[in-house]
Amino acid sequence: MSKKYAEKAKLVNPSKKYTLDEGINIVKETAWAKFHESVDLAIKLNISSKKSESIRGLVSLPHGSGKTKRVAVITSSDKVEEAKNMGADIFGSQDLVEKIQKGFLDFDVLLATPDMMASIGKLGKILGTKGLMPNPKSGTVTSDLKAIKGFKSGKVEFRMDKTGVVHLPVGKVGFDFQQIKENLLAAIEAIKKSKPSSVKGEFFGSVSISSTMGPGIKLNVRAMEDGE
Secondary structure: OOHHHHHHHOOOOOOOOEOHHHHHHHHHHHOOOOOOOEEEEEEEEOOOHHHHHHOEEEEEOOOOOOOOOOEEEEOOHHHHHHHHHOOOOEEEOHHHHHHHHOOOOOOOEEEEOHHHHHHHHHHHHHHHOOOOOOOHHHOOEOOOOOHHHHHHHOEEEEEEOOOOEEEEEEEEOOOOHHHHHHHHHHHHHHHHHOOOOOOOOOOEEEEEEEEOOOOOEEEOHHHHHHOO
């Protein structure tokens, strides 16, 4: 634990659950790194991790994530030009499939049109371990290439990990208070909507926010579930 982190951690009461407004203010106070830290949301869900495949989705952050994403698109050869015009950073057809097969992974999001999924299937081991495999639930398998613009402008994918936690960057510490709050509320609402009908009672077990290098700040779970 660094001296700077320990100093900032003293500003957080680990036994207290803060309101969203309090949490945002503390995140800003406890950020200390020299780089532009992200504001990260972590929600522990009251659900078996065996169902993790079903807990995933997309959220459009009103003010973006603060990170410029490199979007790759695999589509049929007659749509490659359209993908380029829609703002894709990397685009191709079978040629891009082969390039990825050889180890090319210089992108943050991979979109694919449904007609290319048979070819992309062979990339499962390469893409799956990196969380880059296109999936209809995350909006990354689509015939509508306008989706590229959404991912470029702030659409973020979320999914539950093996420990039952959803981690999501919701902006940068340098965003103003209202921008962070609106992004957080949008993310919380999107995750709430992913609750399976089989889950009874409270969906959120615990909620916390932090800067990339700062201490975690616990938030009031009931207020989060009620949308306060």
